[in-house]
């Protein structure tokens with residue numbers, strides 16, 4: 541156990557003020573310690589990427605399997621060259637368009653990068669974050685910073701300093717609190733092989749559509765493809781359990797209205813069998829439909845406080861009292877509107893953690909269209925479900 545200290549900064553501060561405020565965490569990084577910090581995707585747990593002993597502390601703090609490679613974060617493009625053996629032609633254009641930002645490039649690694657960082661692979665994932673606090677911290681440290689998401693391995697990624705504290709307090713040296721991460725899902729991991737097409741190993745903050753505009757031959761898998769035989773050996777981290785709340789999560793896939801019907805049927809079955817507390821991870825639209833069609837379920841959930849936050853107007857006092865459903869039987873976590881998938885991405889992991897806090901025993905989750913950031917959302921939900929997918933029938937309409 542180590543003592544975890546805290547530093548608070550505002551991302552809106554001027555660069556000089558940030559560099560000054562981040563002197564201590566930068567010194568901790570240079571001295572071989574571990575520092576959690578905000579990025580525009582999720583919070584990262586950083587250590588000096590060139591120091592294998594420091595990097596080992598990341599793996600032990602998180603309980604991360606040693607075959608899951610880390611992404612190396614840089615603040616300036618000059619820091620890329622020493623880390624890689626070669627720079628394929630596309631790198632320049634991709635870096636120009638997407639850096640700083642949520643795109644990780646997997647490139648042939650140089651000998652400077654310790655094997656522990658790349659989990660023994662001969663490639664290294666590199667990214668230049670756009671978050672002002674992440675960027676200033678890396679610059680102040682003066683070294684490239686290896687950083688996976690700052691959660692205990694397997695848990696949903698942290699989007700606030702408080703999530704990091706919950707998972708890693710006493711296991712890391714420092715937490716830099718810089719407010720909530722904006723995007724809410726991790727970076728897109730893009731492999732640029734010496735031979736063959738660029739391949740998205742993990743969908744994330746940069747959509748396939750945007751990548752295609754720059755590299756039309758990019759290969760990508762659907763939301764279920766993360767464990768595909770082709771990709772798994774090249775991105776070993778993808779085979780591990782990920783992003784999971786403590787309660788088992790069932791993901792409903794298919795026609796939207798059929799999803800809701802199937803979810804309600806499953807909810808009723810769970811509640812009637814007294815399987816403990818039920819969690820629902822749903823959109824604003826689904827919550828509104830549920831409020832109309834099943835006010836008893838909705839009213840029971842409002843009592844948890846989760847649905848009440850921005851919940852449908854009047855739900856708390858207007859809804860019909862539950863007949864069979866006790867007030868703390870259901871927790872509804874709303875992830876925002878299906879019309880604004882960016883909002884869903886930013887709230888997804890936060891809501892999973894809130895459902896855990898509410899003490900639910902099972903979670904029923906809705907699925908989303910796989911376009912734009914939706915592909916990353918679906919990839920995380922499929923992994924959180926770990927095989928518990930319910931495929932509902934598409935409805936035939938005349």
Ligand code: AMP
Nearest residue numbers: 609610663664665688689774775777778
């Ligand atoms: P995390 O930072 O916790 O989101 O995990 C980093 C992700 O990037 C994992 O899924 C890794 O498998 C992937 N990754 C990092 N470096 C490489 C690499 N050299 N080759 C393939 N995938 C990588």
Ligand code: MG
Nearest residue numbers: 688689690697
């Ligand atoms: Mg992670």
